[in-house]
Amino acid sequence: MSQNSPLPPNASPGINLRGAVDLSALKNRATAPPSSTPSGGSPYAVDVNEQSFQEFVQLSQKVPVVVALGSGRSQQSAQVNALLEKLMNENGGKIALGRVDVDSSPQIAQAFGVTAVPTVIALIKGQPVPMFEGDLPEDQVREFLVELLKVAASNGVTGNLGGAPEPEAAPEPPLPPLHQAALDAIESGDLDLAKASYEKALAEKPNDTDAKIGLAQVNLMRRTAQINVAQAEEFRSRAAADQDDIDAVLAVADLDVTGGHVEDALARLVKYIGTHFGPERDTARIRLLELYDVVGVGDPRVSASRQALARALF
Numbered sequence: 001m002s003q004n005s006p007l008p009p010n011a012s013p014g015i016n017l018r019g020a021v022d023l024s025a026l027k028n029r030a031t032a033p034p035s036s037t038p039s040g041g042s043p044y045a046v047d048v049n050e051q052s053f054q055e056f057v058q059l060s061q062k063v064p065v066v067v068a069l070g071s072g073r074s075q076q077s078a079q080v081n082a083l084l085e086k087l088m089n090e091n092g093g094k095i096a097l098g099r100v101d102v103d104s105s106p107q108i109a110q111a112f113g114v115t116a117v118p119t120v121i122a123l124i125k126g127q128p129v130p131m132f133e134g135d136l137p138e139d140q141v142r143e144f145l146v147e148l149l150k151v152a153a154s155n156g157v158t159g160n161l162g163g164a165p166e167p168e169a170a171p172e173p174p175l176p177p178l179h180q181a182a183l184d185a186i187e188s189g190d191l192d193l194a195k196a197s198y199e200k201a202l203a204e205k206p207n208d209t210d211a212k213i214g215l216a217q218v219n220l221m222r223r224t225a226q227i228n229v230a231q232a233e234e235f236r237s238r239a240a241a242d243q244d245d246i247d248a249v250l251a252v253a254d255l256d257v258t259g260g261h262v263e264d265a266l267a268r269l270v271k272y273i274g275t276h277f278g279p280e281r282d283t284a285r286i287r288l289l290e291l292y293d294v295v296g297v298g299d300p301r302v303s304a305s306r307q308a309l310a311r312a313l314f
Contacts, residue, residue, distance in 0.1 A: 042085035044161055048098035050105045056098045060123040062159035064152040065096040066131070066145075070118040071103050076135040077118040083138055084120070087145055093162030094149060110229055113259020121260070122148050124157050130260030176201065182214055191222045216293035224258050227251060243272070246280045250287050262295055266305035274312030285309075 048056045048067070059065050068084055070077025081099055088097045102109040102117055112121055112128060122129040129151065131144050152158065175183065182197035198215035201208050227235070232255055238248035249272050256265035269288040273281055288309065292302050 041082065042088040042097065044088040044091075044093055044095065045081075045085050045097035045099060048100050048105075048108075050107050053098075053100075053105070053108055056096075057123060057126050059096055060126055060157070062157065063094060063096055063161055064129075064148050064157055065098060065123045066148075067098050067100055067108075067112075067121045067123060068118060069100045069102050069109055069112065069114050069121070072101055073103070074117050079135050080118040080120065083141055087138075087142060090142075091145065091149075093160045095145060096161060106229070110232075111258075113232075113255055113261075115259075120144075124148075124152050124155055128260065178204070179210065179214065182211075182218070186218070186221075191218055191225065194218045195222065213293050213296075216290045219290065220254055220257065220294055223251075223254050227255065239268075244276070246272070246276075246283060249284065253287065253291065257291055257294060262299075262301050263305075265291060266295075266301065267308070270305060270308045270312050273309065 046052075046056070056065060056067075066084060066088075068077075068081055070081060081097075084097050088095055100108050102114065112119070114121075116133055118135065119133045120131045122131050129148065131148070132141070136144075174180070178197045178201040182194040182201075185191070185194035185197060195215065195218050198211045198218060201211035202215065205211070232251075235248045235251040235255070238245050239252045242248070249268060253265040253268050256262070256268070266288065269284050269291070272284045273288065276284070288305075292305070295302050
């Protein structure tokens with residue numbers, strides 16, 4: 001894992017909750033609760049590891065949480081943590097910070113698709129929201145947090161860890177039985193059962209958009225769960241060396257979406273479709289359409305990709 005990595009040129013304060021990938025696969029690794037006593041320079045910051053991560057994720061139902069993935073070997077990581085702790089205090093409990101040492105908790109970094117530290121990712125209702133990499137100026141980081149709070153508010157996450165009263169939310173209607181069965185299966189780590197539940201829901205109601213999206217997300221989770229760090233690096237090397245390697249192209253696209261690099265994933269598949277013919281082209285097109293469902297058909301990145309796809313096809 002590289003250190004002191006520069007911020008990617010496409011990073012910006014614009015945050016979009018769509019395109020997030022459910023990290024429920026980590027839930028079966030959670031066996032111990034996090035420490036209840038915050039450490040460091042902010043009462044709203046805690047150290048998080050693989051055992052305590054899922055309990056920290058649950059906090060994102062109440063407030064947006066920021067996950068700072070760093071390393072004790074990286075001075076930039078320490079600087080980013082210190083700045084984030086300061087900004088947590090400024091926000092007075094509206095945001096929580098979890099510090100993750102990727103050296104001791106590599107599974108968390110793998111789940112997010114992180115390949116460089118420091119990397120900062122947010123969570124809202126358990127869904128990751130990519131933020132930034134590297135050591136940014138304070139005003140830029142503060143702008144990211146302002147945007148994060150806006151996205152959180154639009155999704156009904158407006159709590160406060162400082163004990164401020166929260167407005168009572170109207171109870172959500174119950175999910176259809178097969179949808180609930182799929183979510184329960186994800187909670188228990190049984191992605192095959194979740195897939196079967198969504199497929200049955202679609203068989204009963206082919207126009208069930210939520211089931212279609214859920215199935216696409218579960219399929220992505222099933223595929224990426226089978227790829228370890230070494231295999232991920234191998235797929236990336238293969239895709240860079242041989243642009244005809246359809247298996248590598250598909251795997252890297254999946255990893256990029258999981259890691260929040262949506263534009264890269266969609267562009268990779270569109271490029272393949274535009275330069276290939278035959279069954280491999282159709283395979284890439286089907287995967288691209290499935291990832292559109294994962295990201296969200298209303299997402300501007302999907303709209304731009306659809307236009308590029310039309311040009312590639314016609």
